[in-house]
Amino acid sequence: MKVKVLGNGLTWSNRAGSSFLINEEMLVDIPQGIMKSIWGKVDFQKIKYILITHFHSDHFADLHILVDKICSLPNDFKVKVIAPKNALNPLMQMYKVTSTKRYKKEINKHLQFVVLKAGNNVEVDNYKIEAFKAEHSIKDCVCYVVTDKFGKNVGFSGDTIMCEGLMKMIEKTDTIFIDTSNTDNSSRHLCVSEVVALRKKYKKKRFYSVHMIDEVYNNYKKKLLIPEIDDIIEI
Ligand SMILES: [Zn+2]
Ligand SMILES: [Zn+2]
Numbered sequence: 001m002k003v004k005v006l007g008n009g010l011t012w013s014n015r016a017g018s019s020f021l022i023n024e025e026m027l028v029d030i031p032q033g034i035m036k037s038i039w040g041k042v043d044f045q046k047i048k049y050i051l052i053t054h055f056h057s058d059h060f061a062d063l064h065i066l067v068d069k070i071c072s073l074p075n076d077f078k079v080k081v082i083a084p085k086n087a088l089n090p091l092m093q094m095y096k097v098t099s100t101k102r103y104k105k106e107i108n109k110h111l112q113f114v115v116l117k118a119g120n121n122v123e124v125d126n127y128k129i130e131a132f133k134a135e136h137s138i139k140d141c142v143c144y145v146v147t148d149k150f151g152k153n154v155g156f157s158g159d160t161i162m163c164e165g166l167m168k169m170i171e172k173t174d175t176i177f178i179d180t181s182n183t184d185n186s187s188r189h190l191c192v193s194e195v196v197a198l199r200k201k202y203k204k205k206r207f208y209s210v211h212m213i214d215e216v217y218n219n220y221k222k223k224l225l226i227p228e229i230d231d232i233i234e235i
Contacts, residue, residue, distance in 0.1 A: 001023060001154065003154055004022075004231070005020060005231045007037060008209075008210040008217070008226070009214075018210040019038075020156065022154070027050045030062045031058040031059055032062055034062050035062045035069075047070070047079060048077060048079055050081045052081070054136065054138060063091055064098065067102070071107065080124055082116050082124075084140040118131050119132070129145070130169075132145070133163070134158050135160055135166075136160055154173060154175045156177050157176065159179050175206045177227075180209035180224060196224070207224075
């Protein structure tokens with residue numbers, strides 16, 4: 001399994017928002033501006049799955065642009081959009097406010113919308129995807145573990161504070177891309193000291209810090225494991 005880091009920032013950073021591509025075919029989150037960052041670097045024709053952790057702009061706001069692209073490609077498979085609530089509704093709202101003409105009929109031809117609630121899992125082709133409840137500022141918000149047919153797996157915290165769902169996710173996998181938004185504790189995100197403590201507690205696991213403000217990215221390279229954009233992590 002190969003995970004390419006497409007972005008490791010958040011809305012308030014000078015780097016692309018956190019986003020990942022598994023085996024060139026499974027996209028995890030699609031933040032605002034990411035389509036510009038990956039244009040010409042990612043083969044959109046290969047994308048078969050889009051996972052969304054939650055519906056904040058730095059996790060889904062370029063979905064309508066990618067769907068536009070997908071609808072214009074000659075793929076004969078349906079791209080599955082997997083999220084903790086039906087992504088079709090916010091997608092249609094985005095088309096409405098951006099005055100883009102995409103009709104439900106056309107979208108339904110190219111895409112399939114899968115609702116995966118926290119505590120549940122779904123199997124798609126060669127992957128199993130498990131969702132765990134993240135604690136953030138909105139209700140439908142999950143962490144994911146993705147397992148391939150060889151049993152290799154990887155976790156994505158999305159946005160969360162320390163919580164039961166996050167710990168269950170961490171128990172399931174040895175490689176975790178983890179929210180390390182802030183230098184100090186907050187009520188919505190993890191911070192440097194919490195991720196450092198997790199690295200000490202689980203010495204054999206790899207915690208890749210993502211979703212960082214610039215201060216974290218610039219000043220904590222020795223304390224954290226920070227992947228650069230375009231890095232490919234082999235699992
Ligand atoms: Zn969020
Ligand atoms: Zn976020």
